[in-house]
Amino acid sequence: MSQQPGRGERGSNRHPDRRNTQGRQRNRGGHGENRGPRKFSQSAPSQRSRRADPARLVAFRVLRAVALDDAYANLVLPHEIRRAKLDKRDAAFATELTYGALRAQGTYDAILAQNVDRELDQLDPPVLNALRLGAHQLLAMRVDDHAAVNETVGLVRDQVGTGPSGLVNAVLRRVGEKSLDEWVAQLTAEVGELDALALRYAHPAWVVRALRQSLKLHGRGEDLEQLLQADNLAPEVHLVGLPGQLQPSGAESLEQALQAGARPSELIDGAAVFRGGDIGRLAGVREGALRVQDIGSQWVARALAEPAVSPGERWLDLCAGPGGKAALLGALAAEYGVHLTANEPAAHRAELVQKALAPVPAEAWSVRTGDGRTIGELGTQFDRIIVDAPCTGLGALRRRPESRWRRQLSDLAELTVLQEQLLDAAVGVLAEDGLLAYVTCSPHVAETLVQVEDALRRHSDLELLDAHEVMTDVALPAGQELLGSRPAGSSEVAAKTVQLWPHIHGTDAMFFALMRKAES
Numbered sequence: 001m002s003q004q005p006g007r008g009e010r011g012s013n014r015h016p017d018r019r020n021t022q023g024r025q026r027n028r029g030g031h032g033e034n035r036g037p038r039k040f041s042q043s044a045p046s047q048r049s050r051r052a053d054p055a056r057l058v059a060f061r062v063l064r065a066v067a068l069d070d071a072y073a074n075l076v077l078p079h080e081i082r083r084a085k086l087d088k089r090d091a092a093f094a095t096e097l098t099y100g101a102l103r104a105q106g107t108y109d110a111i112l113a114q115n116v117d118r119e120l121d122q123l124d125p126p127v128l129n130a131l132r133l134g135a136h137q138l139l140a141m142r143v144d145d146h147a148a149v150n151e152t153v154g155l156v157r158d159q160v161g162t163g164p165s166g167l168v169n170a171v172l173r174r175v176g177e178k179s180l181d182e183w184v185a186q187l188t189a190e191v192g193e194l195d196a197l198a199l200r201y202a203h204p205a206w207v208v209r210a211l212r213q214s215l216k217l218h219g220r221g222e223d224l225e226q227l228l229q230a231d232n233l234a235p236e237v238h239l240v241g242l243p244g245q246l247q248p249s250g251a252e253s254l255e256q257a258l259q260a261g262a263r264p265s266e267l268i269d270g271a272a273v274f275r276g277g278d279i280g281r282l283a284g285v286r287e288g289a290l291r292v293q294d295i296g297s298q299w300v301a302r303a304l305a306e307p308a309v310s311p312g313e314r315w316l317d318l319c320a321g322p323g324g325k326a327a328l329l330g331a332l333a334a335e336y337g338v339h340l341t342a343n344e345p346a347a348h349r350a351e352l353v354q355k356a357l358a359p360v361p362a363e364a365w366s367v368r369t370g371d372g373r374t375i376g377e378l379g380t381q382f383d384r385i386i387v388d389a390p391c392t393g394l395g396a397l398r399r400r401p402e403s404r405w406r407r408q409l410s411d412l413a414e415l416t417v418l419q420e421q422l423l424d425a426a427v428g429v430l431a432e433d434g435l436l437a438y439v440t441c442s443p444h445v446a447e448t449l450v451q452v453e454d455a456l457r458r459h460s461d462l463e464l465l466d467a468h469e470v471m472t473d474v475a476l477p478a479g480q481e482l483l484g485s486r487p488a489g490s491s492e493v494a495a496k497t498v499q500l501w502p503h504i505h506g507t508d509a510m511f512f513a514l515m516r517k518a519e520s
């Protein structure tokens with residue numbers, strides 16, 4: 001690989017919350033080892049590198065796309081890495097830099113604001129993005145200080161022009177004068193506990209508040225810091241081998257994944273955990289019988305689909321895009337001789353659902369492209385329905401580094417109305433004695449417990465089942481143990497529903513409620 005000037009050792013994937021507490025004397029290892037006080041280049045910024053380092057340029061491009069086009073970093077990054085033809089090591093560096101700078105953006109902005117002589121929103125957006133990248137290298141990566149500053153200045157000269165390079169140089173030098181812990185200590189000296197946690201763990205304060213409330217109501221009030229820490233770690237890759245008589249078989253594909261280094265899930269059957277490695281090279285993934293899917297998602301889909309199925313049932317996935325749960329439900333539907341309708345309003349996402357279901361025998365499923373609120377137009381009653389509702393996604397912050405800063409508290413109002421309407425539409429097409437699963441990848445109380453309580457109030461013919469029991473039934477022993485006991489003194493809805501957590505279950509923070517429509 002090409003030797004990057006002074007980049008230092010890469011790949012620590014560390015985050016602000018997990019950094020050492022040794023202050024300025026930290027050993028950064030590798031050829032960029034830095035054991036003493038920080039050293040910066042003596043040459044003026046204008047005399048330094050004009051060329052942007054390709055890995056840093058990739059990170060810069062992704063941050064620009066996220067800011068300007070509302071792009072998702074996890075979708076843009078692989079494309080930019082391919083475009084720049086980065087080798088494996090540079091790709092890992094670009095990934096850590098991109099995700100780290102995006103995830104900790106709020107914390108870095110607070111630090112930068114201490115060192116810039118104007119409001120941050122008065123800086124050119126590309127300059128601010130470059131400063132965030134520089135801050136992440138200085139404060140959370142094993143990169144030599146002078147390389148972090150010089151390369152960021154070079155990036156700015158190459159991509160923005162020489163004008164702002166002096167400012168970038170000066171600001172980053174000041175940022176590099178303290179460790180992250182020292183900056184956080186300074187910034188949190190006079191703020192309340194919640195704001196201090198928000199800064200330390202790089203979450204917006206309203207998100208910390210929402211997570212704290214949800215943890216409390218689920219009897220885990222002590223866990224807040226652990227959860228915030230878990231949100232900042234890259235998730236492991238979870239795989240599902242689709243069940244049933246598929247060609248090729250999901251079970252065989254899963255076996256191949258295990259031989260390639262994956263380990264079987266301890267929580268549920270048919271799942272595996274893959275750590276480091278290119279999943280694209282697994283034949284099963286290319287052929288579709290082996291899919292990447294969070295184990296929490298698999299777990300709730302199985303909990304709806306496994307209990308006492310009768311052939312000929314009709315199932316509905318009301319919010320199916322991009323098709324993760326639909327693929328698993330479709331494969332189970334084919335196995336049990338039932339039919340799945342997968343509904344999704346966004347045409348491009350409905351296409352993804354079609355693609356996800358492609359390995360499943362076609363007679364077992366169909367896709368409807370339409371608004372879930374109009375599902376009654378089909379004139380069909382369904383025996384099992386999953387409403388995997390559009391939500392804030394606060395339970396999947398590990399996966400989408402930028403999402404915590406993009407989401408606003410005000411989004412909740414619109415989303416909770418939509419969730420309510422989708423639940424009502426689902427109840428309208430639920431057959432007597434039929435099962436309705438309500439799922440979110442958010443633990444926000446307004447999207448979870450409150451939605452279920454309100455739905456039960458609006459629909460007196462709905463009965464809340466014990467989702468805890470159903471999820472325990474489809475879990476392996478370790479999964480049963482991890483589900484644990486119900487929170488003491490919680491409401492009936494909290495006791496009968498399940499909230500998974502990244503720091504406990506290693507899954508997204510999925511919420512699962514199961515209801516049945518009474519026979520009249």
Ligand SMILES: C[S@@+](CC[C@H](N)C(=O)[O-])C[C@H]1O[C@@H](n2cnc3c(N)ncnc32)[C@H](O)[C@@H]1O
Pocket residue numbers: 297318319320321322323324325326343344345346349370371372373388389390391418422441
């Ligand atoms: C949380 S995602 C579903 C994830 C999916 N079940 C899976 O496992 O891959 C929510 C989905 O709801 C869709 N959606 C948004 N508005 C909707 C509506 N009015 N009716 C039905 N689905 C909607 C979104 O496009 C999105 O694909």
